[in-house]
Amino acid sequence: MMTETVVHVTTLEQWKSVLDVWFEQGYVWFYGNKGYLEDIFENGGRFLFLDDYITWSASNHNSEPFIEYSEFMEQQKEDNKMAKYYVTQEQLDLIKELKEKLFPLHALLTKSNRYENIKVELSGQDEKALLRYLGGDTSIKFKVKEQLYRLWRIDSAGDKVYMTFSFGTPTYIPNENYAFTAPLEEIKKWETPAWSLEKVD
Template sequence: MTETVVHVTTLEQWKSVLDVWFEQGYKWNGNNQDSQQGRFKYYYYEAFRDGCRQLSVSDEKSIYFYGINGYKGKTTEYSEFMAQQKEDNKMATVYEVSQSVFDELQRIKAHEGMSLIGAITLSAAFIKSIGVGNKAILRYLADDPAIEFNVKEQLYRLWRVDDTGTKSHMKFVLGTPDWTTSETGAFTAPLEEIKKWQTPAWEIEKAD
């Protein structure tokens, strides 16, 4: 059996790899599928939460993951995987931004009451602040089909203030809830998954 194992480091990368395979017709294998719910696009955020960072597919069109990174062979890094997908499928370059940034780009693109160049000139500081490169943004505003902007899925995390007044966030260590004072070290996930772990001690907040 031929398999491809992709190593990811963030929840966004985990979801992006699965989205590519779902689009190509891959499905979870019998051991990992959500048989009770019968959901096709199920992301298994629980596996990422518990430390899994290796996603795999076989030539049998099956998706699976390695528990706690048990695969010891050669893995493909996320950036290499996505670059290959772009080359194979002539995919557009997709940038993910917040809803507010996306809405502002649509406003500039519509350039109501003025030329597109005029709208771009007036919004030069905003365009520069997006941080994905002016060239890509200008191509997008000019309707270049090779450039896409999508709204980034909003992620959330749990926080609380301890007895010393320090703000802490929930994280997981080998599947066990723990805490950290680092926002970047906190467990982040879509709201549906975060709500599973909320107790009266924790509040939910958006994660940038």
Template sequence: MTETVVHVTTLEQWKSVLDVWFKQGYKWFVFEKGDYLEDVFAGSSHYLILDDFIYQNKKNDHKSFIEYSEFMAQQKEDNKMATVYEVSQSVFDKLQKIKNHEGTSLVGAVSVNAKYIKSIEVGNKAIIRYLADDPAIEFKVKEPLYRLWLTDDNGDKLFFWIDEGRPDWVGAADEAFTATLEEIEKWQTPAWEIEKIE
């Protein structure tokens, strides 16, 4: 991913940029997803950085950055393009089967699978538009997430996590550091095993 650096000067701008990135599924490198970290924003100029995670800097250490107004203009332009929904492989495969509606009409395929379509958390309107070949709606398979684990001397399973910027371990799976396989492999050492999150 290409690094994006946005210069913000107010807390409102800070929150606005973070809202866009949180909606796209990004999170802070170390902190909880969705936290604005208002205490980090101290009223002076800041640079929000998006790479695989969200970072921030008080000064400009980056060759290229965009101002908040330019960033928001880009978002308006991007919103005119297709809306992409990420779903599991099984949901994607089922939607393809319904979309192909072999041996029946599309309306018939939707009727037969109405309960299943309703159970998908994306929303019925988006799914129906996708099935009807609306180019503004796109579905893709969500990239699976992974975590690292090891077994301690007592036989307990421990999970890798990052505590205030430094690697550590935790006993609860839901608190483990999770990321794409590429990112997880950067943190793996011989002690840690990679586990796909279902």
């Protein structure tokens, strides 16, 4: 699978700021957590790879096209000019349908329940963004927030534990915040009769 982005960093501060950007987009380390893992940088980690999850290398081992930290941050500035709002696939479909209507606000405000689901879970800012988007504001983009899952089981002491990875080997941890999370297709690769699947809120 082709890696989407490879960034070369030279300082720990650069390492952390790249990770901040990726964590904000919902990506996690292969092991399933969101720590800075400074020891990896100290031990020579200089290339950060983003695909379905974050990995690292001391060198550009696959000769992937990579960008320098400064170029990566410049790209982030460009991307940040457009406000992004994350919704469900159903909500996105309804928003696109509304956008194509001659009078989208009229359709939204009528008593029909057709568009009721758009408003579910939208905060005040999101609702304002929706109205601006329907009014023609091109600096707003709606994207589907990918649903993530994790695996859990009850251990021998009767406690709920979550699957995680330690140096690439599956293990368990009691804290759900450090559980291995992934899209359904990826998480199902690790599902066994011992583990139960649950959605990450």
